[in-house]
Amino acid sequence: MRKLPQPLRHWVTWYLRLPLWLTGLTALCLVSSAIVLSQQPGAAQLPPISPTRIAAATVSPQKPKLGDTIKVTVPASGVTTSPSVAWKGKTYPMFQVNRDRYRALIPTTPIDKPGRMTLQVNTGSTQNITLNLRNRRFPTQRIWLPAGQDGSVSDDEFDRVNAFKQIVTPEKRWNGKLRRPNNGPVTSIYGVRRYYNGVFAGDYFHRGVDYAGNRGSAVIAPAGAKVAAIGYERNGFAVHGNWVGLDHGQGVTSIYIHLNRITVKPGDIVKAGQRIGTIGNTGSATGPHLHWGFFVHGKAVDPVPWRYKGFE
Numbered sequence: 001m002r003k004l005p006q007p008l009r010h011w012v013t014w015y016l017r018l019p020l021w022l023t024g025l026t027a028l029c030l031v032s033s034a035i036v037l038s039q040q041p042g043a044a045q046l047p048p049i050s051p052t053r054i055a056a057a058t059v060s061p062q063k064p065k066l067g068d069t070i071k072v073t074v075p076a077s078g079v080t081t082s083p084s085v086a087w088k089g090k091t092y093p094m095f096q097v098n099r100d101r102y103r104a105l106i107p108t109t110p111i112d113k114p115g116r117m118t119l120q121v122n123t124g125s126t127q128n129i130t131l132n133l134r135n136r137r138f139p140t141q142r143i144w145l146p147a148g149q150d151g152s153v154s155d156d157e158f159d160r161v162n163a164f165k166q167i168v169t170p171e172k173r174w175n176g177k178l179r180r181p182n183n184g185p186v187t188s189i190y191g192v193r194r195y196y197n198g199v200f201a202g203d204y205f206h207r208g209v210d211y212a213g214n215r216g217s218a219v220i221a222p223a224g225a226k227v228a229a230i231g232y233e234r235n236g237f238a239v240h241g242n243w244v245g246l247d248h249g250q251g252v253t254s255i256y257i258h259l260n261r262i263t264v265k266p267g268d269i270v271k272a273g274q275r276i277g278t279i280g281n282t283g284s285a286t287g288p289h290l291h292w293g294f295f296v297h298g299k300a301v302d303p304v305p306w307r308y309k310g311f312e
């Protein structure tokens with residue numbers, strides 16, 4: 001387009017802005033007359049101004065990647081119902097974290113589809129939040145199993161451990177960053193994918209972190225919790241071996257497997273740093289190590305952001 005001479009361009013700009021100005025002025029007049037009306041003694045009481053939409057929810061991290069826990073908070077003022085966040089057909093409860101805010105924790109894992117994700121926040125009215133769940137490369141492992149052996153967990157063992165992971169209790173028992181559950185070196189990180197006999201296992205990912213501590217070395221609670229479950233190899237936990245399940249509250253749980261000794265009992269309240277057992281190689285373990293799984297609403301999430309940043 002050819003450029004207009006300078007003064008003409010100036011007037012064209014103002015002419016285009018005129019409707020905006022008029023709208024703005026009208027709005028201003030309405031607001032001031034409303035104020036005048038409400039201040040006049042004896043004038044009819046105006047109904048309180050009702051918000052046309054609820055105050056925006058906040059999300060963190062804003063650029064989540066596979067394995068991240070997504071935190072959604074809303075101001076308590078706009079909440080008129082038991083608030084929740086829905087994603088992919090599952091509903092996650094919101095808990096009141098202080099006088100002013102409610103918060104939900106949404107788990108993501110390596111087997112979620114990266115890309116656009118829409119969270120539906122329901123606080124009495126509904127708002128949608130769209131995020132981009134970023135892809136992430138996880139290390140891979142090639143496992144060769146003899147014919148007829150698939151390394152799978154029996155239905156009964158799976159069901160008993162799975163029931164523990166679904167626990168949601170209202171009291172928040174963790175505070176701040178998680179501690180390291182054992183002093184040994186990390187030998188396998190969260191999210192490692194596998195090929196079994198050369199075939200990619202689409203459902204498999206390493207649902208935790210492995211620590212190769214010495215046999216008998218202390219396994220500690222990384223955060224405050226209630227001991228929600230305990231299992232022993234001799235009672236049919238052929239894969240998990242001796243294990244402890246901790247309930248940190250509000251849908252956050254953790255599991256400690258292949259233990260040698262267990263030093264807590266169901267119902268115990270443990271503090272961060274308190275010993276819950278010792279490292280062993282019970283169940284299906286090639287050598288002494290701790291497998292530590294960390295779950296949000298039953299899904300194994302990457303504990304790294306919980307260890308180094310923390311969630312409140």
Ligand SMILES: [Zn+2]
Binds near residue numbers: 209291292
């Ligand atoms: Zn492991």
